[in-house]
Amino acid sequence: MDKTYNNKAWLLVIPVFLLVALSAIIPIMTVVNYSVQDTFGGNKFFWVGTEWFTDVLRSERFHDALGRNLLFSFIILCIEIPLGILIALSMPKKGIWVPICLVLMALPLLIPWNVVGTIWQIFGRADIGLLGHTMAALGIDYNYSSNVFDAWATIIIMDVWHWTSLVVLLCYAGLVSIPEAYYQAARIDGASKWSVFRYIQLPKMQGVLIIAFLLRFMDSFMIYTEPFVLTGGGPGNSTTFLSIDLVKQAIGQFDLGPAAAMSLVYQLIVLLVCYVFFTVMSNVGTDKPEVEE
């Protein structure tokens, strides 16, 4: 086999390399650089090794924020994925209602994060907001700025309202791509509605569900704007998620070193969780896990 090696091909990779360098590698290396140094100002830095990482991993503040993040993402996924599947299943498959439903579904996705936050912030106020006012009129004590449960409920509902559509659209795309013959074969085999869902629709949606899962996990794990706009992380620290804490440390207190260490740990957690999700979910239903007997 005479393969021609032509090193000129590397030239073609340069543009991509430059782009990735500017957009990812250089910024990340800057953060890495900060995370292993300390400064007393005046642009003078000195080496501290892994000290900041040890600090971050031991800090209670970090543990609390991480716990909140995990809990939030968990709740969000538990609501949005099943709800999204359910809505996608009940959407029409043909006719005039298809485009109407799709547009309605896409609407929340077009609204920027901070606008969503502002909408709900005003919506929930007892003095001028429709929701807050109605709740007060019904005698329900609802106040997101003083009650932890109310604050969480508001953020969760906000996120569900904003992002369930994404899951719906992805699932819908998966559903409409199932050939009619599958449903016909299922009818001939006498399958129940549940069996059709369990053995045809769900397996065929696996690919898009993985994407929906990953997107929703990453996005919800990085939640920042909504709690920031709603309560700024309060009441107390109850909605201070990692991102909010990070911004407080980096820009509020200007502790570059600890903030850099924290953001690297944060990123590694996201990568790790995504990797685990992806591996587990892509192997569901294949032979792989069962081979090891």
Add this chain to the structure above:
Amino acid sequence: MAQITLDKLAHSYLPNPKTDHDFALKELDYAWDDGGAYALLGPSGCGKTTLLNIISGLLVPSNGQILFDGKDVTNLQPEQRNIAQVFQFPVIYDTMTVRQNLEFPLKNRKVPNDEISKRVSEMIDILDLSEKADRKARGLTADEKQKISLGRGLVRYDVNAILFDEPLTVIDPHMKWQLRTKLKDLHRQFGHTMIYVTHDQTEALTFADKVVVMYEGEVVQIGTPEELFDEPKHTFVGYFIGSPGMNILPAEVSGNQAKLGNHTVTLKGAYPDLAGKIELGIRPEFLTLTNSESGIPAQINGVEDIGRFKIVRASIEGVELNVVLNEGENIPAEPKLIFDSTRINIYQDDHLVRSLENEKGI
């Protein structure tokens, strides 16, 4: 197992069909014998899948009735009709193993467990899938998957009929032949009524005892492969069956003579006076090229050697026709065409006309 009767069956996809043209399937009366192997043959869009879906119950016909053993099932759902269908693309349940796939239709019908495992194990052996029985079905090849979808029908011993909708489309050519042989074996073994939709004449002619040829929503001929070859009832059947298809030449017929332009051909018998579009049909296999005095002078336009025989593209006074020459036969220098009189069919407006003697015989 059952006899399937189509009673004045017709179907249109339009809400208010008016003319004949609006019907995807034109009115049809036919009884499919219990245990027969049938093929529905026709080009794409001729209505064969429509007919199949009506039989399976996936589609409710707009006119007429369908009866299983004399019982009206027109409005019954597919699951109530007890039929099996194999689709163009293999339909399997990805997340289940081969065994679970075969168990599925029985479980849904609440068959007792020991009965299920007995039948499924048997079926796995019959389909030669024993090595892969406990593998997930998604990793199998197309022909294995198609066997599973067939097996899901066969495990139900009592199915009224097994319907095939172009089941070999996605199968590799060398596997097609094997799978087809398997189908014939299974037919012999179980004796189910089988209806096989295809646009491939080889598949239809090798699989079926009786072939139903469809053209533009109409059944143009139902017959054994031999009948379709020897006496196509419609010019379409003539072209469609055979490779190359029948030569159809414009002609004038009087008595036992047919005139092709300035030349005359003798027919096997006398015909009544015919009006309309009259054509003479003869298969390329029954034409000979000679050097002799008699015969019609032909012009040779080209020769295709396809191994066992040669196809000669010839023309008589500008009308093109094909002649089949056996390997080794040569094309004469001044070729004359000889028609085998006993093999000539006459068509009036595309439909076969019999000679007077033949008519009396029937």
